[in-house]
Amino acid sequence: MSKSHLELTGVQMAFDTPSGPFIALDNLNLKIGKGEFVSLIGHSGCGKSTVLNIVAGLLGATRGGCVLDGHEVNTPGPERAVVFQNHSLMPWLTVYENVELAVQQVFRKSMSKRERKAWILHNLELVHMDHAANKRPGEISGGMAQRVGIARALAMKPSVLLMDEPFGALDALTRAHLQDSLMEIQQELNNTVIMITHDVDEAVLLSDRIIMMTNGPAATVGEDLAIDLPRPRNRVAMADNPRYLRYRQAVLSFLYEKQRFPDKAERKPSAGQKQDSGSEGEDEGRQGLRAIA
Numbered sequence: 663m664s665k666s667h668l669e670l671t672g673v674q675m676a677f678d679t680p681s682g683p684f685i686a687l688d689n690l691n692l693k694i695g696k697g698e699f700v701s702l703i704g705h706s707g708c709g710k711s712t713v714l715n716i717v718a719g720l721l722g723a724t725r726g727g728c729v730l731d732g733h734e735v736n737t738p739g740p741e742r743a744v745v746f747q748n749h750s751l752m753p754w755l756t757v758y759e760n761v762e763l764a765v766q767q768v769f770r771k772s773m774s775k776r777e778r779k780a781w782i783l784h785n786l787e788l789v790h791m792d793h794a795a796n797k798r799p800g801e802i803s804g805g806m807a808q809r810v811g812i813a814r815a816l817a818m819k820p821s822v823l824l825m826d827e828p829f830g831a832l833d834a835l836t837r838a839h840l841q842d843s844l845m846e847i848q849q850e851l852n853n854t855v856i857m858i859t860h861d862v863d864e865a866v867l868l869s870d871r872i873i874m875m876t877n878g879p880a881a882t883v884g885e886d887l888a889i890d891l892p893r894p895r896n897r898v899a900m901a902d903n904p905r906y907l908r909y910r911q912a913v914l915s916f917l918y919e920k921q922r923f924p925d926k927a928e929r930k931p932s933a934g935q936k937q938d939s940g941s942e943g944e945d946e947g948r949q950g951l952r953a954i955a
C-alpha cells in the first residue's frame with residue numbers, strides 16, 4: 663500500500679433521536695492509501711453511508727474524525743466527489759451541461775473556456791458518452807445516466823471518489839459493463855475510491871481491499887481483507903480463480919456466519935445495545951444482500 667492519505671481515527675457517530683442518542687458508529691479506524699480501491703460491505707443499516715458521508719464532509723463525527731492529506735475534513739469539497747446510486751443529474755440540462763456545471767465550479771478560474779470544453783469532452787469520452795453530449799437525462803438509459811454521473815465526478819479531478827452503491831439500480835449486464843469501465847478508468851487516473859456495495863462479487867472483482875463492517879449499533883470495522891489479484895482483472899477468468907473464490911468465501915463467511923442479519927438491533931435502536939448474536943434473522947440476512955449466489 664502506498665502512503666496513507668485518508669485516515670479515519672476513533673470515529674464515533676451518534677444521531678439524536680426522540681428516544682435519545684443512537685450510536686451508529688463507534689471507534690471506527692481506517693487508513694487508505696493513495697490510489698487504493700476500497701469497498702465497504704456490511705448488512706443493511708450497519709453504517710456504510712454514514713462512513714461515506716463523514717468522508718464527504720456531509721456529516722461531522724461526534725468523536726474522532728477524518729483527515730485527508732493532512733487536512734481535517736469538516737465540509738464537502740471538490741477533491742472528494744460523490745457518486746450516488748441514482749445519478750442525480752439535472753433533468754433540464756444536457757449531458758454536456760451537466761458535466762460543465764461541475765467543471766465551472768472547480769476550474770472556472772484555472773482553465774480557459776476552450777480548455778474547459780476539451781476537458782468536459784475528454785471526461786465524457788472516458789465513460790463512452792461523448793456521442794450523447796447534447797441529449798438530456800430523460801433521453802438516455804439509466805446506465806448511460808450513471809456513466810454521466812461518473813464523468814461529472816471525474817471531471818472535478820477528485821483525489822477521492824466516493825461511491826454509494828453506484829451500480830445498485832442497474833441490470834446485471836449494464837452493471838458488469840460499468841464495473842469494467844470503472845476498473846479501467848481508475849487504473850488510468852489512480853484516484854482513491856471508496857465504494858459501498860452489497861454485491862460480494864463486485865467487491866472482490868473491483869477492490870484492493872474490502873472493509874467488512876460489523877452490525878450496528880456501534881458498528882466498526884470487523885475485518886479488513888486485502889485482495890491480492892493481478893490487474894487488469896477479467897471477470898470470466900476470475901470466475902474459477904482459486905484465490906478469487908477464497909476471497910469471495912471469506913466475505914460470505916463474515917456476512918452470514920460471523921455477522922448475521924441485525925434484526926433485533928434494527929427493531930430496538932438504542933445506544934449501547936449489544937449486537938445480535940445470531941440465531942434469528944438468518945433468512946432475512948440472506949435476502950439482505952443481492953447477487954451472492
Ligand SMILES: Nc1ncnc2c1ncn2[C@@H]1O[C@H](COP(=O)(O)OP(=O)(O)OP(=O)(O)O)[C@@H](O)[C@H]1O
Nearest residue numbers: 677679684686705706707708709710711712713878
Ligand atoms: N439522521 C439519522 N438519524 C437517526 N439515525 C440515523 C440517521 N442516519 C442514519 N441513521 C441510523 O444509523 C444507522 C446506519 O445508517 P446508514 O445509512 O449509514 O447504514 P447503511 O449501512 O448505509 O445502510 P444501507 O445498506 O441500508 O444503505 C442505521 O441504523 C440508521 O437508521
